Amino acid sequence: MRKISILGSTGSIGRQALEVIEKLPEKFEIIALAAGGNTDLLNEQIKKFKPKYASAADLSKIEGAKPVTLEEICSNKENDIILVAVSGKIGLRPTITAIKNGIDIALANKETLVMAGDIVMPLAKEYGVNIIPVDSEHCAIHQCIKDISQVEKLIITASGGPFLKKSVEDMKNATVEQALAHPRWNMGKKITVDSATLMNKGLEVIEAHHLFDMDYDKIDVVVHPQSIVHSAIEYVDGSVIAQIGLPSMHIPIQYAITYPERFEGIKSKSFSFSEIARLDFEAPDWDKFKALSLAYEAGRAGGSATVCLNAANEEAVFEFLKGEIKLFDIINAVELMMEKHIVIKNPSLDEIFAIDEEIRLKTRELRRQ
Ligand code: NDP
Ligand code: MG
Numbered sequence: 491m492r493k494i495s496i497l498g499s500t501g502s503i504g505r506q507a508l509e510v511i512e513k514l515p516e517k518f519e520i521i522a523l524a525a526g527g528n529t530d531l532l533n534e535q536i537k538k539f540k541p542k543y544a545s546a547a548d549l550s551k552i553e554g555a556k557p558v559t560l561e562e563i564c565s566n567k568e569n570d571i572i573l574v575a576v577s578g579k580i581g582l583r584p585t586i587t588a589i590k591n592g593i594d595i596a597l598a599n600k601e602t603l604v605m606a607g608d609i610v611m612p613l614a615k616e617y618g619v620n621i622i623p624v625d626s627e628h629c630a631i632h633q634c635i636k637d638i639s640q641v642e643k644l645i646i647t648a649s650g651g652p653f654l655k656k657s658v659e660d661m662k663n664a665t666v667e668q669a670l671a672h673p674r675w676n677m678g679k680k681i682t683v684d685s686a687t688l689m690n691k692g693l694e695v696i697e698a699h700h701l702f703d704m705d706y707d708k709i710d711v712v713v714h715p716q717s718i719v720h721s722a723i724e725y726v727d728g729s730v731i732a733q734i735g736l737p738s739m740h741i742p743i744q745y746a747i748t749y750p751e752r753f754e755g756i757k758s759k760s761f762s763f764s765e766i767a768r769l770d771f772e773a774p775d776w777d778k779f780k781a782l783s784l785a786y787e788a789g790r791a792g793g794s795a796t797v798c799l800n801a802a803n804e805e806a807v808f809e810f811l812k813g814e815i816k817l818f819d820i821i822n823a824v825e826l827m828m829e830k831h832i833v834i835k836n837p838s839l840d841e842i843f844a845i846d847e848e849i850r851l852k853t854r855e856l857r858r859q
Contacts, residue, residue, distance in 0.1 A: 494747060495522035495541075495563050497584060498575035500531045502678045503598045503624065503743065507573055508535060510744045513755045517748065522563040523555070526576070564588035573747055574599045575624070577678055578804065579846060582606055586839070589619045596746035598624035600681075600693050604800045605842055607700030608792075621701065622746040627694050628701055629742035630720035630733035635702070643724040644698055645732075647714040648691040648774065649674045654715060658778050664817045666810065674717040674737050683807045684781075687821060688774065692785020696796050699789055706789050711782060713772045735761055781821050788828060793835040794845050795828065801849035802827035814857065823853050 494511070498504040504525075511518045524545035525532040529552065536544055536554040544555035545563060560580070564572060564587040571594040574581050581599035588595055589610070597603070602610055614621050623629050627646045635641060652671050653661045669686040670679060677685070684690035695709050720742075722732035735741055740756040748755070776783055781803075788799035806820040815823075827849055834841060 491519050492517060492747070493519050493521050493568055493570045494573065495520070495524070495543075495566075495569050496573045496575060497524045497545075497560060497563065497581065498526075498573075498577065498599075499523040499535055500525040500528040501575055501577060502676065503575035503739065504573070506739050507575065507743050507747065508539065510740055510747065510756050511539070514744075514748070514753055517753065521566065521569050522558065524560055524563060524576070526580075560584040561587055564593065565591050567591055567593070569593045571596055571747060573624070573743075574602065577680055579605060579843070582610075582842075583839075586610065586613065589613050589617050592617055592619060594620040594622070596622050596624055596743075596749075598743075600625070600697060601800060603697045603700045604693050605797050605846065606839065607696070607796075608836065609839060609842075611700050611703070620749070622749045623697070623701055624739075624742055624746045625694060625697065626737075626739065626742045627721040628698060629745055631698065631702060631723055633733045633745070634721075634723045634731040638702060640725050640727075641702075641704070641723050642708065642726045644702060644704055644709045645722040645724065645730070646691065646694055646698060646709065646711050647717070647719050647721050647771075648688060648711055649685070649717045650713045650715050650774075651686040651688065651690075653686055653778075654713065661778065662816060662818050666813060669810070669817055673715070675739070677739075679811055680804065680807055683810060683817075683820070684803070687781045687817065688779035689781035689785065689803050689821075689824075691774075691779075692782045692788075693800070695782075695785055696789045706786055711774055713774050714770065716766070716769055718766055718769055719771075781824065784821070784824055784828060791833050793833045794837045794842070795831065795833045797837070797842050797845045798827055798831040798833075798849050799824060801846045802853045805850045805853040809854075809857065823856055826856065827853055 520539045520541040522543035523541045533553045543558045544552045549557035564584040572588045573596040575598040579601045717737040724730045788795040802824045806823040809815045
């Protein structure tokens with residue numbers, strides 16, 4: 491029995507994680523579930539999965555479990571593993587708390603490594619904690635790597651999102667609905683918009699740099715519209731190992747929370763090469779998807795640059811989702827904020843949160859100029 495808590499149980503990843511756990515009832519005991527505002531769904535989940543503890547933005551609305559904070563969940567050593575599937579920077583401090591308590595992390599939340607990879611990864615090493623990636627690309631790489639010292643290159647695949655075959659003009663005038671119509675994956679709104687601009691891939695490059703301690707020059711991105719090859723690595727001898735499978739987040743979620751074991755669990759269907767028939771690959775269009783270049787730039791600059799990239803992007807994505815700005819304004823905002831930002835090397839956690847706030851404020855101010 492593995493004792494697990496899920497931060498963000500009401501979200502896209504969180505709900506799918508509970509579907510995985512439902513298929514493996516003898517393998518898991520749920521210690522805590524945590525949501526934000528959706529206490530109706532959280533309370534349904536509590537009824538069904540009977541965790542001891544639960545957390546939500548409004549603790550008074552929790553029914554059937556002891557209300558606690560995210561920090562309290564993450565300092566509870568009963569947990570063997572915590573799935574961090576909240577969206578946004580709220581995931582960062584609890585993850586650090588869990589690491590300091592020696593609890594393994596199944597990591598979906600992107601901000602944790604994009605904002606503070608230089609703090610989180612050394613800390614995990616110090617406390618002997620495993621960080622198992624949930625994101626399909628990193629999970630793929632995690633499965634391919636036997637000996638990291640012999641890896642020459644990471645190859646991250648990108649579906650290309652809804653605008654892959656569209657012109658720059660179409661993309662400029664894209665509606666929120668068009669940006670949210672992802673051809674392959676059904677995800678939360680913020681990450682879906684990031685997938686349309688390819689900022690999501692940029693954030694993944696930064697995560698991969700931290701997770702696998704790989705130089706940015708050794709991380710490639712290739713567009714692969716079918717989303718069957720989830721990512722690959724090239725060894726020094728030229729051998730390439732790719733992880734392949736049907737596009738379903740259930741598989742990487744199950745891999746991360748059951749690692750290093752494997753179970754049939756959620757598997758619905760066997761993979762068939764002949765049914766897939768063909769796999770296409772192409773280089774990314776760097777002019778159309780400028781977000782990708784900006785992410786590499788921020789990653790290479792290091793320090794607070796990725797905090798700036800992430801904060802400006804998230805704030806602008808929220809404005810886009812509210813219909814206040816156009817899709818390309820997101821990337822323009824990120825570029826402008828990065829130009830102005832004076833990079834701080836090795837920022838502390840407090841500095842990271844302060845910079846994050848400052849950049850968000852400045853990004854919102856852009857619209858008023
Ligand atoms: P969703 O928007 O679907 O879910 C977000 C979850 O976080 C919800 O449970 C939400 O609660 C919770 N939450 C939000 N704010 C708070 C808060 N202040 N306190 C506590 N809980 C909060 O996002 P996804 O599931 O799509 O993504 C989650 C993370 O995983 C993101 O960082 C994303 O980038 C990453 N990811 C997602 C993938 C996917 O396929 N969806 C793939 C790879 C990575 P509530 O709904 O109750 O408000
Ligand atoms: Mg991904």
